[in-house]
Amino acid sequence: MDAVERFFQYLAVERGASAHTLKSYRTDFDQFMAFLSRRGVRRLEAVDSRTIRAYLAWLHSQRVSRATIARKLAALRSAFRFLARRGFMTRNPAREVGNPRLPVRLPSFLPVDEAWQLMESPVPATVQGRRDRAILELLYAAGLRVAELCGLDPADLDRFQGTVRVLGKGNKERIVPVGDQALRALDAYLARRPAGDGPLFQNLRGGRLTVRSVHRIVRARARGAGIARPVTPHTLRHTFATHMLDQGADLRLIQDLLGHSRLSTTQKYTHVSADRLMKVYDAAHPRAHPTGRPR
Numbered sequence: 001m002d003a004v005e006r007f008f009q010y011l012a013v014e015r016g017a018s019a020h021t022l023k024s025y026r027t028d029f030d031q032f033m034a035f036l037s038r039r040g041v042r043r044l045e046a047v048d049s050r051t052i053r054a055y056l057a058w059l060h061s062q063r064v065s066r067a068t069i070a071r072k073l074a075a076l077r078s079a080f081r082f083l084a085r086r087g088f089m090t091r092n093p094a095r096e097v098g099n100p101r102l103p104v105r106l107p108s109f110l111p112v113d114e115a116w117q118l119m120e121s122p123v124p125a126t127v128q129g130r131r132d133r134a135i136l137e138l139l140y141a142a143g144l145r146v147a148e149l150c151g152l153d154p155a156d157l158d159r160f161q162g163t164v165r166v167l168g169k170g171n172k173e174r175i176v177p178v179g180d181q182a183l184r185a186l187d188a189y190l191a192r193r194p195a196g197d198g199p200l201f202q203n204l205r206g207g208r209l210t211v212r213s214v215h216r217i218v219r220a221r222a223r224g225a226g227i228a229r230p231v232t233p234h235t236l237r238h239t240f241a242t243h244m245l246d247q248g249a250d251l252r253l254i255q256d257l258l259g260h261s262r263l264s265t266t267q268k269y270t271h272v273s274a275d276r277l278m279k280v281y282d283a284a285h286p287r288a289h290p291t292g293r294p295r
Contacts, residue, residue: 003044003088004029007079016171018147020211028075045089049096052076056097066100073099107238107268114227115140115239119181121225127192131201132217134182134189138164139218139233141182143240143258145169146211146233152200157186168259176257241269 008026011017017025035055041047052073059069077094084092110118119136123129139149148166156165162183163175178186199208209217214233222231241254255266 003083003086004079006086007082010082018169020147021169024071025075025079028072029079031072032076044083047080048093052094052097056100070099073097107242108230108235109239109242110227110229110231110235112243114229115236115243118222118225118227118231121221123221127189127194128204130185130189130192132221134185135201135214135217136221136236137182137185138178139236140240141179142166142176143237143244144176145237145259146214148259149233150199150201150209150211150214154190154197154200157200159183159187166259169261172259172261174256174259238269241266245269 008022011025012022032055035058036042036047036051039051039054041051056069056073059072064072073094077092077097080089080092080094083089119140123133135149138144139146142164144164144166145168148168151167152164157178158164162178162180164178166174166176168174193202194206198206201209201214203209203213218231218233218236237258241258244254244257245251251266251269252263254269255263258266260266
């Protein structure tokens with residue numbers, strides 16, 4: 001277990017993993033250790049690929065989704081890779097286990113009219129109302145992850161340049177442009193926000209807003225705007241990327257703005273645009289369907 005603690009220290013210090021990632025990895029590893037205990041396996045050195053496959057099968061029997069199983073396997077693979085490289089184990093048994101096949105899911109996003117409807121929906125002329133409007137505008141204008149937004153301080157906002165400095169995954173810093181509408185919303189909020197440094201987005205007690213609180217704010221404001229579909233902070237991130245791509249932005253530029261380490265992660269938005277393109281083509285072209293008439 002000392003070796004396992006070294007792995008978590010490595011994640012925190014050398015990899016710069018967020019508190020959320022550390023908590024998820026620890027929860028996944030503790031669940032795996034409990035599974036080993038039930039099977040009478042007392043030492044990690046005794047774990048082989050069959051043990052891990054049995055664990056994945058047990059997760060499946062518990063109706064755990066394939067995406068969650070894949071995430072748990074990735075956590076085990078990362079931990080065992082570290083232990084093998086540092087000499088605590090002779091090999092990485094998780095390396096021999098393939099990922100479960102995941103269904104292809106297109107990112108959920110808002111059409112332009114619904115995004116406009118959400119941004120323009122009235123909010124109370126209170127500090128909380130203006131804060132909520134600034135949150136919505138910034139999520140959509142900059143495509144931030146919700147944890148990135150919660151971690152912002154006033155000093156991260158460059159009003160003159162029209163940018164925000166973001167600390168992303170792995171403590172990687174990036175500068176993201178912010179549009180005029182979002183800047184105006186931020187100005188309106190900061191004019192009413194209590195003076196001082198502290199976090200940019202504060203709760204009623206002046207503390208930093210949590211990820212859960214921002215999720216709740218976005219859901220409530222979407223319902224108040226009359227949007228029926230579920231809306232989360234990540235929906236606005238997807239909406240930002242999709243609308244940028246639809247308007248001709250370069251895929252690598254969107255990759256940089258989103259803070260993706262791999263272009264393949266950003267390429268999922270090309271599927272969204274291709275899907276929209278086919279719908280427009282099918283509806284508009286007279287020879288696109290058997291009747292020979294546009295629908």
